[in-house]
Amino acid sequence: MEPTNAPPAHVAIVMDGNGRWAASRLLPRIVGHKRGIDGLKRIVKACVVRKIQVLTVFAFSSENWNRPADEVSGLMDLMAMALSKEVAQLQQEGVRLYFVGNRAGLSPAIRAGLEQAEARTASNTTLVLNVCFNYGGKWDIANAAAQLAAQGMAITEESMEGAMALSHCAEPDLIIRTGGEHRLSNFLLWQAAYAELYFSPVLWPDFDDAALDAALLEYAVRERRYGKTSAQIHGSFKRAKV
Numbered sequence: 001m002e003p004t005n006a007p008p009a010h011v012a013i014v015m016d017g018n019g020r021w022a023a024s025r026l027l028p029r030i031v032g033h034k035r036g037i038d039g040l041k042r043i044v045k046a047c048v049v050r051k052i053q054v055l056t057v058f059a060f061s062s063e064n065w066n067r068p069a070d071e072v073s074g075l076m077d078l079m080a081m082a083l084s085k086e087v088a089q090l091q092q093e094g095v096r097l098y099f100v101g102n103r104a105g106l107s108p109a110i111r112a113g114l115e116q117a118e119a120r121t122a123s124n125t126t127l128v129l130n131v132c133f134n135y136g137g138k139w140d141i142a143n144a145a146a147q148l149a150a151q152g153m154a155i156t157e158e159s160m161e162g163a164m165a166l167s168h169c170a171e172p173d174l175i176i177r178t179g180g181e182h183r184l185s186n187f188l189l190w191q192a193a194y195a196e197l198y199f200s201p202v203l204w205p206d207f208d209d210a211a212l213d214a215a216l217l218e219y220a221v222r223e224r225r226y227g228k229t230s231a232q233i234h235g236s237f238k239r240a241k242v
């Protein structure tokens with residue numbers, strides 16, 4: 001089929017499958033998460049090469065606190081490690097970092113690290129990387145509504161969009177979930193309204209450039225109708241018979 005869509009400007013990813021990747025090798029789950037960070041670095045580079053403007057990834061959900069305590073603390077340690085070791089490279093690649101989520105639940109050290117990384121990369125323009133951390137779509141919607149209410153502002157689609165965590169970028173064009181599950185798991189619930197959804201069976205640590213290209217290829221031939229009919233999209237209206 002001929003491609004009909006321009007490449008997506010904004011790709012969002014649920015990076016699922018780290019635990020199963022590790023378990024299938026009889027390794028601790030945290031090793032899968034470490035490989036997940038390597039995978040993320042690879043996909044950031046791939047997005048830069050493909051001129052994608054915004055990449056949004058789900059790194060830690062509001063619900064991930066319910067995992068075993070050692071996995072939660074391991075993920076927090078990985079975030080602290082990534083903040084100290086990976087930001088310089090992202091800076092070189094021209095990546096602007098945003099951390100999206102409820103910072104109130106995070107340790108002061110991690111909060112400070114997130115703020116420093118955002119400040120350090122604030123003038124970069126090659127790729128926006130939104131890392132959703134302690135994020136939930138329901139939290140985002142409720143938080144935006146609460147902010148508007150506190151300011152006495154009317155709640156409209158437009159005012160909500162201005163108050164939400166991803167108000168600095170356009171909505172995602174393509175949401176990819178790796179790891180074979182077919183659900184959003186509280187990711188970008190509002191912003192997913194007209195995103196194309198793509199589910200890959202590949203576990204996140206194995207999700208490479210070729211797997212990304214398969215998703216982009218499928219996106220290219222999807223018909224994005226935004227509530228219209230196919231005929232309207234193609235400009236081929238037929239006069240109704242009388």
Ligand code: FPP
Binds near residue numbers: 020
């Ligand atoms: C889902 O896989 C993945 C996560 C909950 C964490 C994603 C994190 C990374 C890719 C690393 C980057 C993160 C930080 C903290 C910088 P899963 O554990 O649910 O896998 P499973 O479904 O196979 O169990």
